Amino acid sequence: MHIMEGFLPVKHAVGWSIASAPFVMYGLHSVNKRIKENPEQRMLLGVAAAFTFVLSALKMPSVTGSCSHPTGTGLGAILFGPAAMAPIGAVVLLFQALLLAHGGLTTLGANVFSMAIVGPFAVAAIFRMSRMIKLSFGVSIFLAASLGDLLTYITTSAQLALAFPDPAGGFAASFVKFAGVFAITQIPLAISEGVLTVVVMNSLVRFNARELQEMNVTDAREARV
Amino acid sequence: MKRYQDLLLLCAVVALIALPLWLVKRPAPSPDGRQTEIFTGADDKAKNLVGVIAPGYKPWAKPLMEPPSSEVGSLLFALQAALGAGFIGYYLGVASTRARMRRECGKETGC
Numbered sequence: 609m610h611i612m613e614g615f616l617p618v619k620h621a622v623g624w625s626i627a628s629a630p631f632v633m634y635g636l637h638s639v640n641k642r643i644k645e646n647p648e649q650r651m652l653l654g655v656a657a658a659f660t661f662v663l664s665a666l667k668m669p670s671v672t673g674s675c676s677h678p679t680g681t682g683l684g685a686i687l688f689g690p691a692a693m694a695p696i697g698a699v700v701l702l703f704q705a706l707l708l709a710h711g712g713l714t715t716l717g718a719n720v721f722s723m724a725i726v727g728p729f730a731v732a733a734i735f736r737m738s739r740m741i742k743l744s745f746g747v748s749i750f751l752a753a754s755l756g757d758l759l760t761y762i763t764t765s766a767q768l769a770l771a772f773p774d775p776a777g778g779f780a781a782s783f784v785k786f787a788g789v790f791a792i793t794q795i796p797l798a799i800s801e802g803v804l805t806v807v808v809m810n811s812l813v814r815f816n817a818r819e820l821q822e823m824n825v826t827d828a829r830e831a832r833v
Numbered sequence: 834m835k836r837y838q839d840l841l842l843l844c845a846v847v848a849l850i851a852l853p854l855w856l857v858k859r860p861a862p863s864p865d866g867r868q869t870e871i872f873t874g875a876d877d878k879a880k881n882l883v884g885v886i887a888p889g890y891k892p893w894a895k896p897l898m899e900p901p902s903s904e905v906g907s908l909l910f911a912l913q914a915a916l917g918a919g920f921i922g923y924y925l926g927v928a929s930t931r932a933r934m935r936r937e938c939g940k941e942t943g944c
Contacts, residue, residue, distance in 0.1 A: 609876070610876045611876075611879070612876060612877075612880050612892070613892070613894050613895060613896045614892030614893050614894035614895060615880060615883055615892050617890075618893065651924055651927075652924075654920055654924065655920065655921055655924050657917075658916070658917040658918070658919075658920040658921050658924075659917065659921060660917070661913055661914070661916060661917030662913075662914050662917035662918050662921070663917075664913075665910045665911075665913040665914040665917070666914060667874065667910075668850050669850065669853045669854055669857075669872045670853050670875075671852070671853045671856060671857065672857075673853070673857040673871045673872060674871075674872060674873055674874065674875045674878055675872050675873065675874050675875065676874070676875040676876075703913065704913075705896070706897065706898065707898065707900075707909050708900060708906060708909050708910065709896035709898065709899040709900060709906075710876070711876075712894060712896055713894070713897070714893075714894045764879075768879060768882075768883065772883055772886045772887045772890070773886075774886055775886070782886055785882060785886065786879060786882060789875055789878045789879050789882055790875055790879065793875045794875075796849050796852075796853065797849075799849060800846045800849050800850065803842045803843075803845055803846050803849075804846060806842060807839050807842050807843060808921070810838070810839055811839070811925055812928075814929075814932070815925065815928035815929050815931070815932045816928055816932075
């Protein structure tokens with residue numbers, strides 16, 4: 609989902625940066641407030657960031673014959689709410705843009721928007737809805753994390769299609785082409801991301817039952833696993 | 834079953850990653866004898882697609898620093914993953930010890 613450095617026209621690059629900035633600012637503010645009120649959650653926040661670091665570094669082969677990577681933003685979005693993931697995702701993307709020439713500074717705003725804003729908000733919404741219709745904890749986590757991953761890549765496709773509409777078919781034709789590159793490749797990876805998020809969440813629940821219940825991630829029944 | 838659930842899930846991930854390696858066949862070399870590359874990055878493919886849709890587009894910025902070779906690039910990616918995995922492992926170690934101490938404390942009342 610990394611749009612390469614310089615591969616968005618200036619207007620789009622500036623526009624996405626302006627769109628992302630308030631989310632990152634608000635996210636920073638909410639994370640700071642939370643850590644001040646609950647200093648014991650600092651380590652868990654580190655785990656959420658670390659999970660994003662690991663998963664976004666793993667480039668996995670897919671059935672389409674190309675490689676892509678998961679985003680890892682689902683875990684943190686479920687633990688700390690979607691806003692917290694905007695600054696965390698921005699740090700990961702900045703690291704990759706500066707040191708790895710993966711993504712870029714001019715496209716940072718657009719990449720933050722897809723990976724650290726749309727993805728986490730989708731995860732949180734899908735998780736809450738799944739819990740409301742009484743799906744089990746594990747299934748809800750899986751659905752939320754994998755669909756959030758997929759939506760991140762669909763957002764990237766839309767961003768590129770907006771910037772580079774097809775000369776004949778316009779936005780729609782271009783979107784189909786970019787989604788063909790990103791979204792189809794991502795399907796097996798999104799499943800992997802969902803499964804990995806479930807596994808890590810399982811171990812967190814096993815050892816931190818009380819904390820997760822206080823954070824309203826699990827309810828009393830599941831905390832007793 | 835519950836006990837082996839995580840292990841089974843991890844096996845499923847390994848299968849999901851390994852299957853494409855086995856299913857996707859390298860296409861025949863192009864007429865000029867060059868091997869077609871497979872399993873390249875989707876990000877690069879999208880970059881090339883921009884060139885197809887808008888042939889006149891010139892990227893207006895360049896990365897400040899590029900890893901001098903793919904080896905150095907993979908070093909940095911490995912470092913990124915190692916830092917993250919190391920921290921998660923450390924946390925789970927601390928958390929599991931803490932959970933055990935709590936349990937033991939619960940048995941011998943008084944702490």
